[in-house]
Amino acid sequence: MSQLANAIAQDPITLDQGLFKYRDEVLWSLSNPARYLPSEAFDLLLRSIRLSAAVPGHANLTAPFGVDVRYGADTFVIYEAYRGQCVVSFDAPVEPMNFCQGDMLVLPFHTHHRIMAPDHTPCIDIRDLMAAQVEPHVTDSQGHPSLGLLLDQQVNYGGGGELFELRMVIMFVDKQTSGALINGLPGPMLLKGFADKHRSFLNAIHDELDVQRGSRSVTQPAAIRLAEALLTIALKEATSQPDTGPIYNGLADPAVARVISAVLKEPQKDWGLQDLVEVAHVCRSALNSRFMASVGMSPRHFVSHVRLARASEMLTETTLSIASITERSNYSSEAAFNRAFRKWCGLTPGAVRAAATSVSKLAPS
Known part of the structure; x- marks a missing residue:
């Protein structure tokens, strides 16, 4: 209780x-x-997750097969073993996983992996497979690349033996605003039986994503919200797994979780170290050591991270002036805010705002 x-x-x-x-x-x-508003820090972190696009995918792989996969730095993927089984291997020190029908696999950023059946089957690079099987079919009658045609493609590959059917949702995330739960995952997370447990939910999501895919846009709000719903439930399930990484460990520490929750509720507050100590109900040295051990940063660094992540969201999702965002982020001047923001993400607030504006102008009406 x-x-x-x-x-x-x-x-x-x-x-x-x-x-x-x-x-x-x-x-x-x-x-x-x-x-x-839930008092649990985990629920608040779930509310902070934001995606910029989501693409459903489907592959029919027949043994023997092997595919070597690398996604971009901003790409987060959830696989579902819809039918059959295979082995998924990773770079050391992560051990290979048996991926069986009814399981879900959550893959964080930069997760190089190989999907095989049987194990140790030679692998084709996913880029070569896409070039051979998909790219010839994604140009329109004028020879121009078509996003709509790309979204309609399905990968079929292998030696013709036992079928492994893979469903996936590829999610595109702004890493600076993706939330601590995504950035805090230590590595691939295999959720045994997750798909069987949530079968009706998953089928409904994929059915609706197929409908949204027909609109020829990966940035449709409905598709994004559906993907966020799937990601939210998968991450919540992940908390029951052992060794789930710093932020999850932080939420398991009552003192650290109290601070995380308080800061997320009021990121604009002028949080001093003593304020955080009073929230945590432990001494300063204990709070610092427990925060560093679980979250991987100091309490003050965590406060800055949350403020700047919220500032980035305001820059890309609102028309608030930079001066107003500076004030809401609790910085004394625009110059101080600019320095902190650039150190945090490598870009100035103005550059982030300009990039977001350019993307919105290109978006279909």
Whole structure:
């Protein structure tokens, strides 16, 4: 039972004019359920995930087969073993995994991997496979590359033996605003039986993604939200796995989790180290050491990271002036904000805003 549940058992929730309250905090409102905000840091981190595009994929691979795969630095992938089984191997020190029907595989950024059946089958580079099988079919009648035709392609490859059917969702993420849960994954995560457990949900998502794919755009809001829903449930499932990495370990440490939750709720607050110590209910040295051990950065660095990630979202998703974003990010001057932001992501706030504006002008109406 959670700490909140234990507390409620001693001090019950009250109902006051359509508001469910615990002490003075509104937990849920009959008039506006969106007022509910979970107290758990993990739930707040899930809410922070944002994708810029999502593409469904399907491959029919017949034994013997081997495919060597590398995705871009901004690409996050979820595989589903829809039918059959194979072996997925990785660069050392990650051990090979048996990937069987009903399983889900979550692959973080920069995860070089090989999909094979049987094990040790020679692999074709995915780029060569795409060049041979897909690229000849993605030009229109005028010979111009067509995104719509690309999205309609399905990969069929192998020696004609036992079938392994792979479904996937390829997600494109701005790494600076992708959220701690994505950046914090230590490596590939195999979720045994996940697809069987969520079969109706997965089928509905892929059916709707196929409909959205017909619109010939990978940036459709509906497709992105569907992919975010899948990613959210997969990451939540991942918390039950052992050795899930720094941010997950941080959420398992009550003192660190309290700080993460507090900062995410009020990133604009002028958080001093003593404020964070009071939230954590531990001494300064203990908080620093536990934060470094679990999250991989100091509490103050974490505060800056959250503020600048939120600032990046405001630069790309709103029309707020940089001066206004500076103030909301709790920086004393635009010059100080510019220096901190450039150190954080390598670009100035103005450059990020200009890039986002150029992309929006190119987007289909």
